[in-house]
Every structure is written in structure tokens, then in C-alpha cells.
Amino acid sequence: MMPAAIPIRRRLIQMVLVTSVIAIVFTCALFMGYEALTFRQNVARQIDILGQAIAQNSTAALAFDNADDAHAVLEAFRADPHIVAAALYDKNGALFASYPEGLPRGAVPQAPDLASHPGTGRDRAHRVPGARLQRARERRRLAGDRAAHRCVQSHARADPGRGTQDAVATRTTGAAAAHHRGHRRPA
Amino acid sequence: MLAGLVAAPGAAAPVAPTEYQVKAVFLLNFSRFVEWPSAAFAGVDAPFTICVFGADPFGTDLDEVVKDEAAGARPIVVRRLHDASQVPGCQILFIDHVEAARIAEVVTDADRHHVLTVGDHAGPSQQGLMIRLVTERGRVRLRVDVESARAAGLTINSNLLRSAEIVSPRGGRP
Numbered sequence: 001m002m003p004a005a006i007p008i009r010r011r012l013i014q015m016v017l018v019t020s021v022i023a024i025v026f027t028c029a030l031f032m033g034y035e036a037l038t039f040r041q042n043v044a045r046q047i048d049i050l051g052q053a054i055a056q057n058s059t060a061a062l063a064f065d066n067a068d069d070a071h072a073v074l075e076a077f078r079a080d081p082h083i084v085a086a087a088l089y090d091k092n093g094a095l096f097a098s099y100p101e102g103l104p105r106g107a108v109p110q111a112p113d114l115a116s117h118p119g120t121g122r123d124r125a126h127r128v129p130g131a132r133l134q135r136a137r138e139r140r141r142l143a144g145d146r147a148a149h150r151c152v153q154s155h156a157r158a159d160p161g162r163g164t165q166d167a168v169a170t171r172t173t174g175a176a177a178a179h180h181r182g183h184r185r186p187a
Numbered sequence: 188m189l190a191g192l193v194a195a196p197g198a199a200a201p202v203a204p205t206e207y208q209v210k211a212v213f214l215l216n217f218s219r220f221v222e223w224p225s226a227a228f229a230g231v232d233a234p235f236t237i238c239v240f241g242a243d244p245f246g247t248d249l250d251e252v253v254k255d256e257a258a259g260a261r262p263i264v265v266r267r268l269h270d271a272s273q274v275p276g277c278q279i280l281f282i283d284h285v286e287a288a289r290i291a292e293v294v295t296d297a298d299r300h301h302v303l304t305v306g307d308h309a310g311p312s313q314q315g316l317m318i319r320l321v322t323e324r325g326r327v328r329l330r331v332d333v334e335s336a337r338a339a340g341l342t343i344n345s346n347l348l349r350s351a352e353i354v355s356p357r358g359g360r361p
Contacts, residue, residue, distance in 0.1 A: 057346060057349075059346055060220060060344065060346035060347045060349060060350045061346075061349075061350050063213075063216040063219065063220070063350075064213060064216065064327075064329060064347070064350045064351075065209070065326065065327070066328075066350040069349055069350045072349070073349075
């Protein structure tokens, strides 16, 4: 049996509707993808800037081996409630100071991923008075939390110069890592 | 924590630095966190000079630390002094605690020549020294007399000051 003929008017309406729905779905998908991308980029950029400022302010704490001062500098992260953890590492990658103080082991990486930074396109070096600041960044999803966490690392060298093979360490290198919760904490 | 920073070449485990290795590193780091006026140098090509007055507790540590280092475009060199008249030309002057009795004779000249005076003698008084390296609970801490440094035309970076205890010229808190 032949299907009943659909009136042209109805067919036209159906075509317009289907086309509109496809266009709306496509636009929404595009918009959400763009939002997700720019949100991640903005969060990473913000932490990057904050990490850079912290690293810059931590040069003396590392150069003069003052962990108390490093803790005080890291306390600046308190200004951003999204940041749940931060850490400073010495030139050997050993944890020097963390935020908040007394953070349990495993809350931040026990060593920064220094090896992955050199040579990456995003690496940059900054000259600051009396110190060289090398900055690199990395994103990492930490397991065990539904929310997306981001980890941004800023590397600060308090004492530019030779390589690291000296018998006596004449320079201190630090890395600041901040873990950012990608959504607002519940009030 | 500096102990963790010191590693012998080729060694697997870090080797704890001696007190004077740490102090040698601190002397070098002062060159990064203090600004000297141009009048502090004999010329544009003059090296940055770290001087040790009288008894030298560093041995070869200080020489090893500053080897191939530079303060800006100036290479860093170490000089040993035995007389206050040799102070001009130094940018950093370290006076060991055993020379505490001679601090007064050196400090006046040092101030006039924009020299950062550093010492590590015990006692509450700074005795005119701008920076004193004090060992507390096994760590070297800084006591900085900002007024004296400023009077000598030196500018100490605020990052350094945050890591230090700021004292008055008489050694107490300002």
C-alpha cells in the first residue's frame, strides 16, 4: 500500500524544523566545546600567572633556605579559594614548602615533573632582579576526585649560572606547583 | 633544606653541606639580592669582589662557590684581606667571628666605600655589620641592619628582607 501523500506545506515545515534542530544542536555543541576550551585555558593562565608571581617571590626563600618564608609566600594562594594545594620544590625536586601547611603526603606531587619541561614550546625564561625565573607549565588530572584538577608548575632559579654538577650547590632552584579545583567549592 | 641541595658529583645521595659551605653560598647569593651604586666599582670592567677579612674560615669553599660565577656582567672574584686599608674595591666583606675585635676598625671604612659587611660573630650586637649570619637550630639565618646598608648606599631586595630578621644598628629589633 502506498503511503498517503504528505502535503507539500507539511513537508516544507518538517524540513525547516529538522534543519533548525540540526543547526541549533550543532551551534550548542560548538558553543559548549568552545566554552570548555576557553575555561580551561583561562584557569590554566590564571594559575600560571599566580604561580609565576609566587615563584618570583620565593627566590630568596630558596636562596637563603628559609622554609618559613616560603610557607608565608605560598599563603598568597589563600586569596583564590579554588586553589586547594600548592608546593615549592628545591633544585633537586625535593618538596621545600607546601600550601596549606602540613598537607598530607600525596596531596601534591612529591617531585615536580622537571624532565618534561625543557624544550616544550611553552617554556619561557624571565629575567628578574638578581634571579632567573624559568617557567613551564603542565596540566594533569589527578585521580580520586570527580572534579577536574589542574596542576601548573612554575620553575624559579634563584641563582643563574653553571650546571648542577658542582660539589657545593651554589644555586637553588624551585618549582611552584598549584593544584586548582576546576569548579567552585560548595559554600 | 640547603642540605638537600648539596650533592657531590656522581654521588647517589645528597651530602650535607658544612656551615661554611652554606655561608659561602649565602655570600654569593647576596650579590643577586643587593644593588650597589656604580661608585662602588673602580670601573665598568672591574670584577665583583667578595673579600674575607683576617681569618678565613671558608678554606677553598668560597672559591669553589664563586668559580665561573658573575654578578651581571662582572666576574666574581675572592680576595683575602689582612688590613683595613685593603677594603676599598670590595663589594662584600666577610668578617669572621674570630676577628670580632677588629670589626669597628673595618666597618667605618667599608661604609664609605659602599661595601656590604657580613659577619657571623655571636652576641646580640650587630657591631655595625649590615648582615649577620646567625646559626639557629642548625640553620643559618640572616639578621639585616637595613639602616646601615642604606647609609652605605646599598639597596637590599625586599625578597631578601622577607627571609631575614631586620634589626637596628645596635642589633635589636627596630
